[in-house]
Amino acid sequence: MSNGRIQLRFHFAGKRYYISTGYPDTPHHQKLAQLKASEIEKDILYERFDPKDLSKYTPEGAPRKVTPVTPPKKVQPNLSELWEKYTEFQRPNLSPSTLAKDYKRVERCINLHLPSKSVDDAIAIRDWLVKNKPPNSAKRMLTELSACCKWSVKSKLITENPFTDMAGDIRVPRGQSEDTDIDPFSLEERDKIIETFKNDRYYKHYAAFIEFLFMTGCRPSEAVGLQWRHIANDFKTVRFEQAVVVSENGLVCKQGLKTQRRRQFPVNPKLAALLQSIKPEGATDDMKVFPAPKGGWIHADNLTNRGWRAVLEKLDSKMEYRKLYQTRHTFITAALETPITMPDGTIKMLDAKDVAKLVGTSAKMIYEHYAGAMKKLFVPEF
Incomplete structure (x- = not known):
């Protein structure tokens, strides 16, 4: 009609x-x-x-x-809508930190920065990323957008993936991650940092936490996640098996570590004394070893940006600023360089494989990024 x-x-x-x-x-x-x-x-x-x-x-x-x-052409969903659907699909398989950091970073870039949200403008989006982002960031973003659109094609939300192979055209200079950005403190610098934390009016609460990081070489997230059930009653071992990470809803404690399910760390007398000194009377298994001032989990990123930076600024101006993660590199470097006197009086150096086991990484990582750089070659007489 x-x-x-x-x-x-x-x-x-x-x-x-x-x-x-x-x-x-x-x-x-x-x-x-x-x-x-x-x-x-x-x-x-x-x-x-x-x-x-x-x-x-x-x-x-x-x-x-x-x-x-002519029937109207079906309107394609935009990148923001596709990324939201892709995130919901991936959510059950992602860690809280990946969702909160990596996926949120892509979401913010799509919604706040890209010149267009249309999949038809893929070339303009690529050009904008190359011009406005570091090469590794642009490459990572294009890789994520391509993965999203590839899934969207399979899900029949769009007909083709316009970002296919775009990331491969970007050359990224060889960079450094937290695990390979190695710039350790000297043992003298280490001791100054610990002592300054102990005497700091605002941040002395974190002194034991900082000392523990230097003495174990563990990742900050692993130390934050420790509860007293992970410390042996005789203070002979520490069991690392969970970590506190940033999620979409704040800090969460997750089971498992970055590269392994768990590891056991042998405690020396100096570390045992530290743990004994901070264990509260009547501590229960579920109590945190290193609680935040108000009792929650320590937010390692906030500590890095505030307390850690503030304390290092009080030290010798000649001491170059380095991130909190360098506590780990300091331990590994010292473990490889410091001779150990055995009960029989012989001198021994820890092998790279042993150090790797202590800190929860691969021997390959130790050999490539620590041992090789510290050992000088020489030609023996023969």
Whole structure:
């Protein structure tokens, strides 16, 4: 019906047609309209239908203008919508920290920074990323967008992935991650940092935590996650098996470590004394070894940006600023360089494989990034 008049609607060769009969909606005129519809159907069947001349199907006195209508093109979802659906699909398989950091970073870039959210503007998006982001960030972003669109094609949300192979065109200078950005403190610098924390009016609460990091080489997230059930009653071992990471909803404690499910760390007398000195009377297994001032988990990133930075600024101006993670590199470097006197009086150096086991990394990592750089080659006499 159109304006109270019967209208014929049909498809031919992928187009939709409307013919206004001019008939009022009565039983008698419905039969007449049906006859016209049958006539059109027969002409199409016998291949005598002429879409350019439809006058024969229009009753006398009815409007002669007939307009073919092309169905509207289906609107594709934009990158913001695709990324939201992709994130929800991936959520069960992602760690809280990956969701909170990596996936949120992509979401913010799409919603706040990209010049367009349309998948049709992939080239413009690539060019903007290359111009405005460091090479590794641009490459990572294009890789994520490509993965999202690849999933979207499989999910029949879009027809093609416009970001395919774009990331491969970007050359990234060899960079450094936290694990390979190695710039350790000297043992003298280490001791100054610990002592300054102990005497600091605002941040002395964290002194034991900082000392523990230097003495074990563990990752800050692993130390934050320690509870007294992980410390042996005789203070002979520490069991690392969980870590506190940043999630979408704040700090969460997750089972397992970065590269392994768990590891056991042997405690020397100096470390045992530290742990004994901070264990509260009547401590229960679930109590945190290193609680934040108000009892929650320590936020390592906040500590790095505030307390750690503030304390290092009080030290000798010649001491170059380095991140909290360098406590780990300081331990590994010292463990490889410091001779150990054995009970029988012999001198021994810890092997790279042993140090790797202590800190929860691979021997390959130790050999490539620590041992090789510290051992000087020489030619023996023979």
